[in-house]
Amino acid sequence: MIAYLVRRILYAIPILIGVNLITFALFFVVNTPDDMARMQLGVKRVTPEAIEVWKAERGYDKPLLFNAGARGIARLTETVFYQKSVKLFVFDFGQSDDGRNISQEIKTRMWPSMAIALPVLLAGLAVNITFALLMTFFRATAIDFWGVVLCVAMMSISTLFYIIAGQFFVSKLWRLVPISGYEGGIEAVRFVILPVIIGVISGIGSGARLYRTGFLEEIGKDYVRTARAKGLAETTVLFRHVLKNGMIPILTGAVAQIPLLFLGSLLTESFFGIPGLGSYTIDAIGSQDFAVVRSMVFLGSVLYVIGLILTDISYTLVDPRVRFE
Amino acid sequence: MIVVLWTDALLWALVAAVAAYFWHVHRHEHLAAPWRRVLQSSAGTMSLVILAAYGLVGLADSLHFRPAIGAAGDAHAPVYSVEVLSVLDLALAPLRTHTETTYSAPLATRAYARETVELGGGRVVREYPRLRFGGAQLAHESDRDRDIARRIALGAGAGVALWLVLVLSLLTAIARRESTSPAAAWHAVWSGRTRVAWRGALYAALALLVLGFAAASLSAEYHVLGTDKVGLDVLYLSLKSVRTGLMIGALTTLVMLPFAVMLGIMAGYFKGWVDDVIQYVYTTLNSIPGVLLIAAAVLMMQVYIDTHPDLFPTTAQRADLRLLFLCIILGLTNWTGLARLLRGETLKLRELDFIQAAQAFGVSHYRIITRHVLPNVMHLVIISLVMDFSGLVLAEAVLSYVGVGVDPSMISFGTMINAARLEIAREPMVWWVLVAAFVFMFALVLAANLFADAVRDAFDPRVRVGSGVAKAAT
Numbered sequence: 129m130i131a132y133l134v135r136r137i138l139y140a141i142p143i144l145i146g147v148n149l150i151t152f153a154l155f156f157v158v159n160t161p162d163d164m165a166r167m168q169l170g171v172k173r174v175t176p177e178a179i180e181v182w183k184a185e186r187g188y189d190k191p192l193l194f195n196a197g198a199r200g201i202a203r204l205t206e207t208v209f210y211q212k213s214v215k216l217f218v219f220d221f222g223q224s225d226d227g228r229n230i231s232q233e234i235k236t237r238m239w240p241s242m243a244i245a246l247p248v249l250l251a252g253l254a255v256n257i258t259f260a261l262l263m264t265f266f267r268a269t270a271i272d273f274w275g276v277v278l279c280v281a282m283m284s285i286s287t288l289f290y291i292i293a294g295q296f297f298v299s300k301l302w303r304l305v306p307i308s309g310y311e312g313g314i315e316a317v318r319f320v321i322l323p324v325i326i327g328v329i330s331g332i333g334s335g336a337r338l339y340r341t342g343f344l345e346e347i348g349k350d351y352v353r354t355a356r357a358k359g360l361a362e363t364t365v366l367f368r369h370v371l372k373n374g375m376i377p378i379l380t381g382a383v384a385q386i387p388l389l390f391l392g393s394l395l396t397e398s399f400f401g402i403p404g405l406g407s408y409t410i411d412a413i414g415s416q417d418f419a420v421v422r423s424m425v426f427l428g429s430v431l432y433v434i435g436l437i438l439t440d441i442s443y444t445l446v447d448p449r450v451r452f453e
Numbered sequence: 454m455i456v457v458l459w460t461d462a463l464l465w466a467l468v469a470a471v472a473a474y475f476w477h478v479h480r481h482e483h484l485a486a487p488w489r490r491v492l493q494s495s496a497g498t499m500s501l502v503i504l505a506a507y508g509l510v511g512l513a514d515s516l517h518f519r520p521a522i523g524a525a526g527d528a529h530a531p532v533y534s535v536e537v538l539s540v541l542d543l544a545l546a547p548l549r550t551h552t553e554t555t556y557s558a559p560l561a562t563r564a565y566a567r568e569t570v571e572l573g574g575g576r577v578v579r580e581y582p583r584l585r586f587g588g589a590q591l592a593h594e595s596d597r598d599r600d601i602a603r604r605i606a607l608g609a610g611a612g613v614a615l616w617l618v619l620v621l622s623l624l625t626a627i628a629r630r631e632s633t634s635p636a637a638a639w640h641a642v643w644s645g646r647t648r649v650a651w652r653g654a655l656y657a658a659l660a661l662l663v664l665g666f667a668a669a670s671l672s673a674e675y676h677v678l679g680t681d682k683v684g685l686d687v688l689y690l691s692l693k694s695v696r697t698g699l700m701i702g703a704l705t706t707l708v709m710l711p712f713a714v715m716l717g718i719m720a721g722y723f724k725g726w727v728d729d730v731i732q733y734v735y736t737t738l739n740s741i742p743g744v745l746l747i748a749a750a751v752l753m754m755q756v757y758i759d760t761h762p763d764l765f766p767t768t769a770q771r772a773d774l775r776l777l778f779l780c781i782i783l784g785l786t787n788w789t790g791l792a793r794l795l796r797g798e799t800l801k802l803r804e805l806d807f808i809q810a811a812q813a814f815g816v817s818h819y820r821i822i823t824r825h826v827l828p829n830v831m832h833l834v835i836i837s838l839v840m841d842f843s844g845l846v847l848a849e850a851v852l853s854y855v856g857v858g859v860d861p862s863m864i865s866f867g868t869m870i871n872a873a874r875l876e877i878a879r880e881p882m883v884w885w886v887l888v889a890a891f892v893f894m895f896a897l898v899l900a901a902n903l904f905a906d907a908v909r910d911a912f913d914p915r916v917r918v919g920s921g922v923a924k925a926a927t
Contacts, residue, residue, distance in 0.1 A: 410855055
């Protein structure tokens with residue numbers, strides 16, 4: 129088990145190096161820091177001095193990969209690549225282009241993100257599995273058929289519509305909860321409940337349909353026939369046997385998402401004014417704060433890779449047929 | 454003067470490729486069989502008719518030209534307008550040119566906002582001014598409802614009449630082909646016993662014709678879906694958005710296809726270090742959350758466009774290239790799923806006897822891949838292409854909201870929603886722009902999803918086995 133874990137973690141390292149190189153190429157090679165400075169300061173009538181000042185303030189004035197002017201190891205460390213990209217590996221995100229400490233922002237903003245994303249994941253799982261089981265129970269009947277039709281229709285509706293319609297009816301027309309904002313502590317419930325409900329509803333279509341397919345696949349297997357042959361009731365077969373086995377891919381899939389929950393949801397957070405990482409990213413994209421976007425790309429990849437490792441581990445724990453190889 | 458934008462050229466190339474594919478399919482029975490199964494399902498034909506309608510709108514909007522504005526002096530050198538129009542613009546000329554000053558509700562005769570109007574004799578009143586075009590032909594505004602009802606009846610009647618003509622010609626064609634009477638053909642179509650599920654197609658055609666003709670007859674004098682902030686007709690905006698949505702869906706698949714197919718099959722076929730490298734590349738790309746990678750790439754593209762304004766002479770060209778770049782970026786981030794699928798399937802295929810035999814005969818790798826592997830994974834390619842389409846159309850709206858979508862000057866569902874979403878806070882609220890964008894998008898995505906399901910059911914051998922077992926179990 130330990131050896132397997134170590135191997136998986138070692139395998140993650142080249143992937144993160146790759147991500148780092150891609151972001152470096154995207155942010156510093158495709159467009160030089162000069163281009164970024166000109167963009168930030170306004171394209172027209174920018175003096176070269178202003179550009180130099182802008183770059184120096186943010187540490188973009190060093191050479192990209194190799195500093196011939198420095199001595200010894202500083203030839204490699206006094207470069208944009210080392211200062212801005214390599215330091216990401218120790219989660220030193222540096223400062224955003226408007227001068228704030230990114231690591232500090234991430235630390236405070238990840239909890240509001242989590243307050244929305246975790247309930248959405250858990251409630252979504254419960255709701256989707258319930259609907260999927262219902263459709264499986266009534267398979268090949270009108271209920272199943274119209275259930276699938278409803279799922280496809282719900283999948284075809286844009287998330288933007290769910291959010292806008294939800295905000296309009298619940299917050300504006302019925303005035304049940306505030307339209308947007310956030311507070312810490314127990315007060316957070318008022319602000320979180322609508323985004324969570326909308327998040328769950330917008331996920332029902334694809335989720336319930338996917339799980340239904342999974343359950344139907346299980347129901348065709350031999351052990352189900354055996355269970356029926358022993359004379360078990362259909363509900364017992366469904367809940368005791370099919371549900372347990374069908375849950376394996378569902379749960380391992382959910383485990384993969386847990387680390388990414390910290391990133392939050394871009395759309396929900398920005399519509400509801402939640403001060404989480406999702407709205408942080410959107411704001412950074414809007415104000416073209418490249419340092420923040422770069423950090424979020426790297427952070428997102430790290431969390432994704434952690435999710436992959438967790439999935440593999442949970443597979444081996446849940447399903448005894450899977451061995452450490 | 455004809456203008457060929459980059460995306461137009463690529464879209465027409467794609468249309469040609471699809472046509473060539475279906476011509477090829479038509480001549481090979483084993484390739485045609487699954488497509489015939491698609492046409493057997495009512496959902497399949499129904500969604501196909503709706504997709505075809507969207508496709509027609511999109512294609513008509515992809516033939517661009519610059520109209521001549523009278524020869525200035527010299528008859529040999531006509532002067533062309535700087536505005537780039539499409540064939541669709543030409544067909545919708547009344548909609549395009551009948552602009553009001555600001556918001557007006559669907560079918561309204563008066564503007565949404567009060568304005569100060571000067572009456573004769575220096576008197577000034579604040580009132581809702583009459584629209585310039587919406588219901589301007591009415592002698593009395595109280596006639597509006599009757600006029601609207603009359604126009605809807607006329608339009609719907611014309612739609613039904615055309616539909617009946619369509620049904621009759623279809624029935625005669627079927628009757629002649631099957632050498633039965635038209636009445637028997639009608640019976641067969643109605644009870645769904647024909648080889649092609651005509652019933653579904655006819656339902657969809659009826660809905661489209663009635664809605665289309667009613668809208669057309671109304672929009673001669675009204676703004677059927679109202680007008681937007683600068684007074685543009687919302688129906689016109691919605692129809693123009695169709696092209697953007699289709700482009701995102703279609704061109705992205707065009708970009709990702711070569712990557713996914715080539716790299717996926719190579720990884721599975723050659724194994725060893727080739728497999729390791731390709732797997733590494735797609736795992737790395739995949740590990741960057743999609744929206745963030747797209748956002749990063751689009752931001753960089755924006756910087757490039759902004760710092761090189763000399764490369765993009767007109768707004769239309771800039772918007773068009775930006776759309777193309779967006780498709781390329783989406784393609785580069787989206788190929789990994791299909792590549793992984795193809796790798797797995799090829800890994801299985803290469804151990805099968807017919808490929809082992811081909812290798813033993815000394816057939817070259819290239820020939821084995823193109824003749825033996827590729828045809829056997831084509832069903833996966835087709836399934837995943839049609840499945841991805843709807844997601845891409847939805848993604849466009851989200852990306853435009855985030856600010857990394859199409860150029861703000863380009864009409865799309867995303868830009869429409871983005872411009873209108875703050876207006877529902879107004880009192881009385883402006884709902885029609887949002888509703889129009891969502892309804893048009895919903896119909897397109899729903900049709901694409903239903904069609905994708907029909908294609909998957911017809912092409913995926915596993916699905917049919919699975920449902921057979923499920924049926925046996927119940």
